[in-house]
Each structure stands twice: as C-alpha cells, then as structure tokens.
Amino acid sequence: MDLFYVLPHQLDLEHARAVIDGEEFHHLARVLRCQPGDVVPVTDGSGFTAELVVEAIGKHSIEGAIRNPRTVPPPETQVTVALSLLKLPQRFDLFLEKATELGVTRIVPMITKRTVSTPDSGKIERKIERWRGIVLSAARQSRRFHLPELSHPLAFREALRLDGYDLCLIAHESEKGFPAFEPAGKKILFLVGGEGGFTDAEVADAVEAGFTPVSFGESVLRAETAGIFAVALVRARLLAEADPSKRL
Template sequence: MPRLHCGEPLASGASIALPPGAARHVQVLRLQPGDGVTLFDGRGGEYDAVVEHMGRSEVRVQVGAHHAIEREAGVAVHLALAMPANERMDWLVEKATELGVASIQPLVSERSVLRLAGERAQKKQAHWQSIAIAACEQCGRNRVPAVHAVQPLASWVAGQPGTGWILSLAHGSQALGALAGPSQVTLLSGPEGGLAPAEEQAALARGWIPVNLGPRVLRAETAPLAALAALTLAQGAP
C-alpha cells in the first residue's frame, strides 16, 4: 500500500486534501476513489486512509484509524557532516534516513568542495528535507529526520552545548565497535580529504572523542553511513 507524508497534523475521521507532493504521487500511481493509502505526519504512528476524490489538481482522502507503529533505531544518531560534492549529498541524505538517522547537520569546512550560503543554501536544505521525506515514505519510518540549515563547521562546533564522536584517522582514535552503545550520540564526519588538522583539534579540545572504522580509508560519503549502520542496525528498534 502506498505510504504518503502529510505535513499537517492528521486525525482519524477527517477528510483532507493531500499536499501537492502526495497528491502527485497518488495521481502518478493512478489510484481511484476507494483505494487505500497509508498516511503519516511525522508526529508518530501512521493512519489508514481511503481516496475519496481524484480531481485534476486536488486529491481528497478520508483518514481512518491511527496505528502507533514506530520503526526508529534504538540509538538516536545525529549526523553532522561536511557536505560531499556533486550528487553524493543527496544520496547520503537518502541512505542515512533509511538507516535511521535522527537528524542531519550539513557543514562547510576548510576542505569542503561544496560551499553553500544564503538563498542557495536554503534551497538545498529544502531539497534535502524532501529527500528525507521520500526516504521515510519508502522505508517505513513514521518520523522524519530534520535536515538543519547549513552552517560553518567552526561556529557550529563552538556553539554545541555538548560533545560527541568524531570520525578520525589520527593515531589514538578508538574503534567505534569498542565503545559502549549510547542512547544518543552526535557523529561528526569530514569532507573529501578529511577535516583540516586545526578543525579536528578544535573539536578534540572541546572533548569530542575520536573514533575510527578500522584500517581502511573510506570515502567521505561512505564513512558516516558505515558508522551509522554500525550504531543503528546493531541496536535495533527500541
């Protein structure tokens, strides 16, 4: 059954017009009145729904029973990453959402190839948020991870009230699998070429813990996903 995200709060018994993105999805699938769909609003659980009306631009559904179903990971991983270039960030947001990421913080670092600011950064943030929503529709998650506004790495680290783990190739970093599994963690990952030494030192000086994924050097878009998978899939659902 198709799964559709609605940004507005849902309620059993309500008759609603689907938002444009969800309506287009229904039209592309050529659903007809009487066909069933599953709706979720990101606030927890999901709803049965039935298509009531198919118009040229409007699709209306009748919202049915709510089911308190969650498919979240047992550990909340907040991923902060210096954005990789080209389409790799799109792919990373999609896969991180599928793997259960709690939130994504795009960062611009000294060695970042992709450098965003102003209106362009806002458009990219909205684009990545829509990718996260689509990934939730596909994978069954009922809570959409927030994709935060792009920030410079230095000011973001300086403004953090707490610390987390930083993926590092430096001598003395600890194996990720050797650390006790937390209930939530912020994971910082660098861009192509890694974080600059001064950036990594600034994080370490504030108490961030350097961790590694073993002897192989993974690509900028692979390393955070490997760490995320190790944390979320091992923990399972709460």
C-alpha cells in the same frame, strides 16, 4: 505500499478527514494510479499514523477518510550526523537518501576548513528544499513515521557547540580503533569531514570540546560513505537489542 506524508494543516482529526497534495499526490495519482476505495498509509512525520480511505481524486489533491489512527513513539536511540558539504552534490544526495533509510534522526550539513563547495546564501533555501525532497522520498520508501530533521548548514565550530548528546564522536583517519560502544537508548552525534577530512587543528578543537576521535577502519572511506557507515554502525549494534523501541 509506501508510507505517505501529510502536513498538519492537511489533517482534520476532529472529522477524521485528510487531504494529500503536492509531490505526494503526484506519486499516488500519477505513478501508483490510486483509485477511490484504495487504502493509503499516511503519517505526519512526527509519529501520528493512520489509514486514508481514498474517496475523491481531483486534479491536484486526493481526499478521504482517516481510520485506525495511532501514535508511534520516536526511537529511544537517536543519531545525528554532521557531514561536510561535498564538491559533487550527488554524493551528498546519496548520503541523505541512505542515511534516511537507515534511520538517522538529524542531518547537519557542515562547513569545515577543507569544505570545497560552500553554498551561496542566495541559493541555500532552494538547496535545502531539494534536500528535503530527497529525505522525504527515502523516508516514504522506508516507511518512517518520524522524518529526520534537516538543519541549515553550520560552520565546524558551530557544530562543536551542538548539545544534548550522550556520545560525541569525530571520524578521523589517523585513529587506529573504536572505543567501547553501547549506543542503545542514547543520543549520538558523529562529525564526518569532507574531501581531505578534518585538519589536525579541527580534531584538536573537537577533542577539547568533548568529542572522541574514532576510526571507521583501515581503508579510507569517501565522505558520503563514512556518513552512511556511522548510521549503519549504530543500526547494526541495535539489531542485537531485545527492546525494539531502541532500534532505529
């Protein structure tokens, strides 16, 4: 069964109780036809996980008892992808879904010189809410105990000032190779441009800010594919690691 998410206010750990409502309730009650007595895996998206023994199903919520609670530590290796907003919303949606499945830690929508679609300030909250729904659905399916952080859109220069990373990489089609890459246990930031990629000036600014330009291969990838590839690249490298805590 998929993993389901409960908000902190829906958990009563003192009395070992929980409530599921909203979209999670709809999926459980209307799609999976959950019944009293069923056992549902739940998490708060921040590492807490347990089993919910369903006791009552109402019109808008499911209630039950919590058992076997435990805390799952976050992966030691963390990947952030700052991806330019794209002209076609469904392509950015695809990136959100697949990057979440692959284990991305943080997603930063970015506005670059060549960004075609810039969000209207009056509509951005609704857009972010829709993005969160996509991330939540993908995290549920892939059974993630730690939900990715979804940032508000940042300008390119703001993305350059993101700190706390061990590796800062910018994908650019003019590069010919990829440097020695040991991601295990590190915090990694990828910058990925949109349609048309980054300008030479943006790449120069990124290098000055400490970023290393890298190639994702000879063929030019669509922006959403490049963003997905960045997370998959780290995941593939970590599969060879003996310590599973370092994996995505």
